[in-house]
Amino acid sequence: QSALTQPASVSGSPGQSITISCTGTSSDIGNFNLVSWYQQHPGKAPRLMIYEVTKRPSGVSNRFSASKSGNTASLTISGLQAEDEADYYCCSYAGSNTLVFGGGTKLTVL
Amino acid sequence: QLQLVQSGAEVRKPGASVKVSCKTSGYTFTGYYIHWVRQAPGQGLEWMGWVNPYSGGAHYAQNFQGRVTMTSDASITTAYMELSRLSSSDSAVYYCARTLSAWGLNAFDIWGQGTMLTVSS
Numbered sequence A: 001q002s003a004l005t006q007p008a009s010v011s012g013s014p015g016q017s018i019t020i021s022c023t024g025t026s027s028d029i030g031n032f033n034l035v036s037w038y039q040q041h042p043g044k045a046p047r048l049m050i051y052e053v054t055k056r057p058s059g060v061s062n063r064f065s066a067s068k069s070g071n072t073a074s075l076t077i078s079g080l081q082a083e084d085e086a087d088y089y090c091c092s093y094a095g096s097n098t099l100v101f102g103g104g105t106k107l108t109v110l
Numbered sequence B: 001q002l003q004l005v006q007s008g009a010e011v012r013k014p015g016a017s018v019k020v021s022c023k024t025s026g027y028t029f030t031g032y033y034i035h036w037v038r039q040a041p042g043q044g045l046e047w048m049g050w051v052n053p054y055s056g057g058a059h060y061a062q063n064f065q066g067r068v069t070m071t072s073d074a075s076i077t078t079a080y081m082e083l084s085r086l087s088s089s090d091s092a093v094y095y096c097a098r099t100l101s102a103w104g105l106n107a108f109d110i111w112g113q114g115t116m117l118t119v120s121s
Helices: none
Strands: A009-012 A018-023 A035-040 A047-050 A064-069 A072-077 A086-093 A099-101 A105-109 B003-006 B010-012 B018-025 B034-039 B045-051 B058-060 B068-073 B078-083 B092-099 B108-111 B115-119
Touching: A009 A018, A018 A086, A018 A105, A035 A064, A035 A072, A047 A064, A047 B108, A072 A086, A086 B045, A099 B045, B003 B092, B003 B108, B010 B018, B018 B034, B018 B092, B018 B115, B034 B068, B045 B068, B045 B092, B058 B068, B078 B092
Parallel strands: A009 A105, B010 B115
Antiparallel strands: A018 A072, A035 A047, A035 A086, A064 A072, A086 A099, A086 A105, B003 B018, B018 B078, B034 B045, B034 B092, B045 B058, B068 B078, B092 B108, B092 B115
């Protein structure tokens, strides 16, 4: 199972919006509505931001939204804040009781 | 409260084995799968597999099959991950994580603090 493809880095200024893509195949993202997104600050455990493609857990800011089209999922962060600077990972169910992560995207808030 | 607390950092020599524990609390242990995810220094997250504390069943990522064993002990609400035939490439932080719902292959809502494994001769 190959890792999902994410851009290595994205950046934006405070207040702007950014989008991180996550490209898989018809065997994972394209076949299941089971994409999740995680935020990870340096030295910390990942934190769930989005699950089942578009759902936000309680406590996650509504500045975080997500979608999916075909084999590509996307995470959008609006109104960028300094605290959003972190690594972001997508994850998808890939069938046959397996999961697969993306390679991760480093978000820099300029 | 809901939490997963992992065992402490480990150092092993190449060829050895390691067993990491994940003590859970604050929820019904047998109601949710526990997954294991690792992160090598400066690298991304890598999914390793899961254990179902209700049935004891487990499933592993292809990269780890034959070398990893995931188990659980409901009497002490603890999950374990044992990795054998270690090499330097296994040096990483290992996380346990609970699935969001009773269906065990959804997202991970609670994570352990991570256990650092160093493999060095």
